[in-house]
């Protein structure tokens with residue numbers, strides 16, 4: 001692959017005629033700069049100081065007229081700019097798409113590159129915008145420096161000598177600082193991207209991360225990444241202070257120098273008008289041009305180079321997955337798999353959702369959790385996987401607090417899928433890589449065979465955005481069935497799947513010897529479960545379906561509501 005920076009420079013060179021036209025209009029745009037110093041000199045020396053104020057006023061009145069000419073030229077500058085940057089952008093897009101098509105043709109596993117292409121297209125737009133800014137500012141800076149230099153040389157050779165050296169020194173300083181700035185900026189962009197991918201994964205899998213006892217570890221990793229990014233941002237900002245230094249050396253230093261030397265210069269025959277003209281060149285021409293060029297060079301140029309480098313085909317490679325939490329080996333537990341001991345929990349200062357709650361689920365037991373909306377079912381799950389800590393009492397899974405073990409896996413309402421291969425997605429909670437035969441068995445048992453690409457199999461890339469919620473749930477369910485977790489929680493996890501699938505999933509997970517806790521969306525689960533936990537604000541209780549039917553009006557109402565809802 002040809003280097004994208006070299007491609008870009010080649011494109012730019014191919015437009016040299018249009019760049020010359022742009023330079024021409026920029027020269028016209030700089031005409032007011034050249035004219036203003038001279039007009040100030042004439043207005044003062046020939047007009048006001050020679051007792052001809054009307055002439056002075058008339059000459060001064062020419063200054064805004066030249067400014068209007070400059071404004072008209074600016075309009076033409078932007079028109080010619082579009083003729084350069086649009087074809088460059090088109091050429092870049094064409095190259096990237098061609099390369100993507102060729103990559104896909106050569107290796108079908110990269111078939112789903114739409115996301116990468118979208119990102120590259122955004123970068124191409126950035127390249128286009130920044131190219132426009134860099135071209136305009138560079139042309140404007142170049143012609144302004146020439147206009148100021150020519151104006152000063154014509155006006156007073158001594159002043160020209162005072163100004164030119166600091167300007168050259170400041171440009172050398174700028175070039176030296178740019179390389180460093182670009183490297184740091186590139187690092188910031190890379191870290192930014194890495195952080196956003198990892199946060200994305202962390203958010204999707206937050207309950208599993210907590211349940212696997214990896215919450216602190218994941219948070220530490222993300223924090224370390226964020227701190228590294230912040231450190232580079234600070235370094236970039238620090239390097240950015242060189243902009244002030246460049247403008248100071250190239251713009252303000254000559255201004256001060258001319259003022260310090262004003263008296264000797266006047267003694268050596270410089271007229272007051274020439275002195276004021278020279279100061280006008282520096283203050284209204286040189287300093288603004290330098291400031292805006294340094295701004296573009298110090299900010300846009302590093303962004304341009306970074307965007308160009310990143311628009312290369314390497315962007316089509318797959319992002320690395322977050323370092324995955326690994327589940328501990330599955331143990332067939334004896335005794336209690338989950339224990340709530342005098343658990344009290346309240347959100348903030350609110351009334352407790354649970355007060356002195358005692359629950360115990362045996363290993364391998366199949367539990368249904370039901371209750372009115374807002375009663376606390378999801379909170380109960382959060383307590384079991386360690387996302388929340390009880391305000392009183394304790395929760396134990398396999399004999400230890402949830403955060404200290406890795407026995408729980410949770411499937412939330414919205415299954416999560418990573419932008420990675422199907423194998424990586426399915427193996428997220430497994431120990432080691434997924435065994436093809438075992439995966440095939442689970443996929444078959446769950447009726448999810450349609451998920452498997454006939455050609456690429458488990459190595460097919462999964463694009464989360466192209467999946468339906470039901471497909472995402474199915475992938476998450478297969479992942480759960482392949483996990484090492486001994487306690488499996490389905491938190492209204494099959495809402496996007498058919499009721500027939502519910503029973504199949506539960507049977508599979510239960511037959512694997514796991515403790516299965518199903519927060520029920522469809523209440524038919526209570527008939528399949530060994531016991532039911534009724535979560536209710538007036539008191540959470542557990543029992544068999546029959547026992548709860550006989551003892552709880554809330555339970556009877558709940559089943560009645562569900563029956564009538566299903567009738568509808």
Ligand SMILES: Nc1ncnc2c1ncn2[C@@H]1O[C@H](COP(=O)(O)OP(=O)(O)OP(=O)(O)O)[C@@H](O)[C@H]1O
Pocket residue numbers: 347348353371372373374375376377378379380
């Ligand atoms: N982060 C929070 N801060 C404060 N209150 C919360 C928070 N999360 C949930 N709640 C409140 O706690 C109560 C129980 O919420 P929870 O989501 O556990 O109920 P649920 O039974 O799962 O409800 P649903 O069936 O509607 O999902 C609700 O009143 C809810 O508004």
